[in-house]
Amino acid sequence: xxxxxxxxxxxxxxxxxxxxxxxxxxxxxxxxxxxxxxxxxxxxxxxxxxxxxxxxxxxxxxxxxxxxxxxxxxxxxxxxxxxxxxxxxxxxxxxxxxxxxxxxxxxxxxxxxxxxxxxxxxxxxxxxxxxxxxxxxxxxxxxxxxxxxxxxxxxxxxxxxxxxxxxxxxxxxxxxxxxxxxxxxxxxxxxxxxxxxxxxxxxxxxxxxxxxxxxxxxxxxxxxxxxxxxxxxxxxxxxxxxxxxxxxxxxxxxxxxxxxxxxxxxxxxxxxxxxxxxxxxxxxxxxxxxxxxxxxxx
Amino acid sequence: xxxxxxxxxxxxxxxxxxxxxxxxxxxxxxxxxxxxxxxxxxxxxxxxxxxxxxxxxxxxxxxxxxxxxxxxxxxxxxxxxxxxxxxxxxxxxxxxxxxxxxxxxxxxxxxxxxxxxxxxxxxxxxxxxxxxxxxxxxxxxxxxxxxxxxxxxxxxxxxxxxxxxxxxxxxxxxxxxxxxxxxxxxxxxxxxxxxxxxxxxxxxxxxxxxxxxxxxxxxxxxxxxxxxxxxxxxxxxxxxxxxxxxxxxxxxxxxxxxxxxxxxxxxxxxxxxxxxxxxxxxxxxxxxxxxxxxxxxxxxxxxxxxxxxxxxxxxxxxxxxxxxxxxxxxxxxx
Numbered sequence: 001x002x003x004x005x006x007x008x009x010x011x012x013x014x015x016x017x018x019x020x021x022x023x024x025x026x027x028x029x030x031x032x033x034x035x036x037x038x039x040x041x042x043x044x045x046x047x048x049x050x051x052x053x054x055x056x057x058x059x060x061x062x063x064x065x066x067x068x069x070x071x072x073x074x075x076x077x078x079x080x081x082x083x084x085x086x087x088x089x090x091x092x093x094x095x096x097x098x099x100x101x102x103x104x105x106x107x108x109x110x111x112x113x114x115x116x117x118x119x120x121x122x123x124x125x126x127x128x129x130x131x132x133x134x135x136x137x138x139x140x141x142x143x144x145x146x147x148x149x150x151x152x153x154x155x156x157x158x159x160x161x162x163x164x165x166x167x168x169x170x171x172x173x174x175x176x177x178x179x180x181x182x183x184x185x186x187x188x189x190x191x192x193x194x195x196x197x198x199x200x201x202x203x204x205x206x207x208x209x210x211x212x213x214x215x216x217x218x219x220x221x222x223x224x225x226x227x228x229x230x231x232x233x234x235x236x237x238x239x240x241x242x243x244x245x246x247x248x249x250x251x252x253x254x255x256x257x258x259x260x261x262x263x264x265x266x267x268x269x270x271x272x273x274x275x276x277x278x279x280x281x282x283x284x285x286x287x288x289x290x291x292x293x294x295x296x297x298x
Numbered sequence: 299x300x301x302x303x304x305x306x307x308x309x310x311x312x313x314x315x316x317x318x319x320x321x322x323x324x325x326x327x328x329x330x331x332x333x334x335x336x337x338x339x340x341x342x343x344x345x346x347x348x349x350x351x352x353x354x355x356x357x358x359x360x361x362x363x364x365x366x367x368x369x370x371x372x373x374x375x376x377x378x379x380x381x382x383x384x385x386x387x388x389x390x391x392x393x394x395x396x397x398x399x400x401x402x403x404x405x406x407x408x409x410x411x412x413x414x415x416x417x418x419x420x421x422x423x424x425x426x427x428x429x430x431x432x433x434x435x436x437x438x439x440x441x442x443x444x445x446x447x448x449x450x451x452x453x454x455x456x457x458x459x460x461x462x463x464x465x466x467x468x469x470x471x472x473x474x475x476x477x478x479x480x481x482x483x484x485x486x487x488x489x490x491x492x493x494x495x496x497x498x499x500x501x502x503x504x505x506x507x508x509x510x511x512x513x514x515x516x517x518x519x520x521x522x523x524x525x526x527x528x529x530x531x532x533x534x535x536x537x538x539x540x541x542x543x544x545x546x547x548x549x550x551x552x553x554x555x556x557x558x559x560x561x562x563x564x565x566x567x568x569x570x571x572x573x574x575x576x577x578x579x580x581x582x583x584x585x586x587x588x589x590x591x592x593x594x595x596x597x598x599x600x601x602x603x604x605x606x607x608x609x610x611x612x613x614x615x616x617x618x619x620x621x622x623x624x625x626x627x628x629x630x631x632x
Contacts, residue, residue, distance in 0.1 A: 034619035035501075036437055041619035042527040062618065067526075070582075121614065187329040189353065189362065191536045191563075193617045196529035209567055217549050218560040220362045249617035251352055251533050253328030 001152045008109060009056040011150045012081060015107055016051040025079035025105055029067050031060040038120035038129070042067065056081075061114040061132060063243055065089040066199050068099040079105035084140040088241040088277030089199035091145055095280050095287075096239075098202045108143025110154045111135075118248060134244020134257060137161050144278050161242075166261050181226060187252035188225035194246035194256055200236035200276075207231065229259065237263040238286040241277045270294050299461075300469045300486040307467065311335055311345075311391065313483055318426070319388035321358060323351045332358055332390065349436050350394045350609060354539035358390055359404060359421045362536070362561045366417065366546070370554040383420045389479070391428045392460070396441040396609040398429050398452035400539030405454070406601045407542055417559075426479050428469075429456035433494050438610030440501040440623050446607060448496050461494055501610070501623050503630065509598040511629050512591060520632075524625060525586035527618045532563035534612040534620065535589070540605045543569070564588050590625060 002011040012030060019025040032043035032053045040059040045051055064080040066089065071078050082090060090106055093099040113135035120129040139161075142153040169177060192208065195201045208228060211218050216227055233256075240263070246256040267274055271285040271293065302310050314320045320335040324343035331353035337343040368379040393401075401422075408418035429451030432439070442448055451459055457476030461468040468491050471477035480486070535541040545562040548555050562569055565586075570579045579585050597605035606622060613621055 035613050035621045035624065039619045041621075044523070044526045070526075183327055187327060189532075189536045191532040192566075193529065193531035193533045196531040197617050211545075211547060211568060214550075217558075218363070218545060218547050218562075219549055219558055220560065245617075249531075249533070251329075251537055251615045 003151050005056055005058075008151050009054065012054050012056055012107070012109075013051040015148065015150070016045055016054055016079070017048045019079050019105065020045065020048045020051070024077070026076045027071075028054075028079045029064045030054040030081045031056070031062070031064075033057075034059075036121075037125075038115070038117045056109065058112075058115040058129075059117055059120075061117065061135075061243075061245065061248065062197070063089050063199055063245060065093055065099070066197070066202070068093065068104050069202060072099055072103065077103055077105065079107060081107050081109050082143055082146065083109055083111035084138065084142050084144065085111075085134075085241055085243040087143040087145045088140060088275075089243065090277075091280050092199055092239055092241060092277040092284075093202060095277075095284070096202055105148070106143070106146045108146030108149040110142045110149075110151050111138075112154055113138060113141065113157070116248075118253075132244060132248065134242055134247070137242070140275075140278060145280075161261070161264070163261065163265050165258055166265055169258065169262070181229075182222050184254050185225040185229055186222040188220070188229065188250075188254055189252055190220050190225060190228060191251065193249045193251065194254075195232060197245045197249050198232075198236060199241060199243070200239040201232065229254070229256070233259040233263055236260065238267055238271075238274065238284040239276050240264065299491050300480060300483075300488055301463070301466045301491070302469070302486050303466045306485060309485060310483060311338075313485075314389050314391065314479075315339070317482065318479075319384075319386055321388060321390045323347060323392045329353065347392060347430070350397070350432075350611070352537055352611065352615065354400065354537065354609070354611065355390060355393050355397050356400065356404060356539050356542065358388075358425065359401065359418055360408070360542060360544070360561075364417065364559045366557040366559050368554065368556055372553075381417070384424045387424050387426065388421075389426045389428065392430045393427050393451070393456070394430060394432055394609070395446050395448060395451045396439075396444075396607040397539045398427065398455040399441075399444075399446050399607040400609070401427075401455045402452045403540045403597070403601075403603065403605055403607070404542055406597075406603070426457045426475055427451075427455055428458045428460050428476075429472075430460040430462065431494070431496070433462050433496050435497060435499045436610060436614070437500055438613040439499050439608065440503070440610060441608035442499050443501065443503045443505055443623075444604055444606055444608035445505075449493060461491075463491055463494055503623065503627050505604075505626055505630065508604075508626060508629060509595045511632060512595040515629065515632070516587070516591075518632075520625075520628065521583045521587045524590075524620065525582040528565070528582045528586050528620060529617055530565045530567075530582055530585060531617060532561075532565050533615055533617060535563035535565060536561060537611045537615055539609055539611070540593070540607060541589075545569075564592070586620070590622070593622070594626070 002008045016028040028045040031040045033055050034041040063086045065086050113131045115129040116132045137158050139156050217224050240260045274285050315335045321332045322335050323346045324333045325346040326343040330346050330351040338345050365381050370377050408415040457473040459470045459472050471480050543562045544559050593605040
C-alpha cells in the first residue's frame, strides 16, 4: 500500500496514466506545484504524457470537486483526486444536483491534514509550518466516497470540534460583537473569492451578481460587506463541509469560518448533530422539512 | 541626501501628519493597506514597512467606492451636487517602485490627452509621494523583469525617494513639490550615502517581444490550459495596482441618491453583460484571456508600456495560484 507522499504521488500518476490511456477518463484533475513551495494548485491533465505534473504534498488543500460543475453539460468524463473533505463536497454537489456521478471518477486519497499556506508565507523559509486551521478540526480525513482509493486510511486526529472560538464571540456584549464584525468586514474587498471557492456556494446565479436588483449595492463598506458575509453564511448553513477554504483564500483575512462554525453549532443544537456531505442520503437540515423541527417563532 | 534615524521615524511622520493628510502603509487586523496615520497613532493599526501592502495605493487615487455626485429630485427637477475636492495636500508615504510605475499606468488612463478625470486629477495633484526602494524583495516579486528601476522610483510619480539604509532612512527630493516638503521637516541631517545593496529577485525572465507574440495567440490552446482553474473571483483585479476598471451605479434612498464609481473586475459575469442578455465573454477562458491580454498586449499597443508592473500580489493572493510569470515564460518560449 502506498502511504508516503512520494508513494501516493507515484500511484496518482500511474492511475491518471491508466485512466487516460484506456479512455476511461477524458481528463484528470489533480494538483501541480505552484509558484512557491507552499503553493500547490489545480492542474488539468489530458494526455498520459503529462501525468508527471501531478504532485501530492502538504499544500494540496484546494478542493477539486467543484470543478466537476464546469463539465456537467459536456461529454467529458472527469477523474478527480479527493481528500476526505473533497469527497464530502462531492456528496453535497451530488445532493444539490450540480454534478453527476456517472460523469466523474473519484480517486480517494486519505489525508494527514494540510499545512497552513497563509502562515507559511509569513514564516521564514524552513520554519515549521502549522496545520491549516480547518484541518486541525477535521474528523473525516479519509474519503467518504470513492471509485478508487490510494493508500491506507488514516486515524482521525480530532473527534470533536473545538467551539471555544465561537463561544468567545458569543460571550461578548451585542456592542462588542458589532464592533468585532465591523472591524473584520471593513476589510472585505468583495472579491467573492470565498464564495467562488466554496463547494456549498454552487448556485447557478447568485444574488450578489445581480446588482441591478438593488438587493446589495456595489458600494464597498462595512455595512454592505456584512450583508454579503451574513447572507452567504446563512445560505451555506447546514451545507458547509468545513473545508475552511473560504477563510484560507480571503485576501483580507476575514475569519469567515467563525461565522460558519456558529451556524454549525446552532444547527446541531436546534436540529440535532449533522455532518454535511458524509453521505448522500441524509438531507441537509435546512433543505428539508420535518414535523419535529423547532418552531418557537410560530 | 537627508537622513533620519529609524528610531526617529515616528517624529518625522508626526510632523508630516501635522502639515498634511498623511497616508501610510498599515496592518489592520491582518490586511495591509494604506490608511490615515491617525490609525497608527491611535493603535488601531500598526505601521507596516516589512513588505508591500496587499491593497495597492491605487485606492488612494481610485477608491473602491467613490461618490461622483449627489442628486435629488425636487418636484419634477433634478438637483445635482458636486462632491468637494480634497481640502488639503496629502502625503502618501512608503509607495514601492512597482506601485509608482502602476500609478503612471493609471495616469495614462485617467489623465488622457483628451480627457482628464477631475476626481483622479484632484487627488494626483494634491498628493506628495514618498517612494521607498525595496532592498529585500519577496519571493513573489518580479518588477525588474517588467522593466522597473529598483534604484529609482518612477520620476513622474514620486516626489521624494526614500532608501532604507539599515539604521536610518535616506531621503532625496525628486520633484519641486518633494523638495519643498522635505525642506519644511525638522530633525533631518544632510550628507552623502552609498545606495543600499538590493538583493536579486528570485523570479527573473526576459519579457522582450511579449506583446508581439501574444498578438498571434488569441486562439491558442494556452488559454484553456490556464483558464480551467480560474474561479472568476475578483481577487487579482482588486489587489492589482494597475487594474482600473470601474462601474458606475446609483445608490438611492427615497428621492436622493449618490452616483457611485465602484471597482469592477473583468472576471465577473456582470462586467460584460449586455442589455438584452448577450454575454460576449461567457466563460473563464474569455475572461482570463482578456485580463492577461489587457495587461500584456493591449495596453502596450495603446500606451507603449506594460500594464503588469511585477508587484507579485496576484501570485501571492490568487486562490488558485494563477501565475502570470509562468504564463509569460511559456509564451516567450512558444
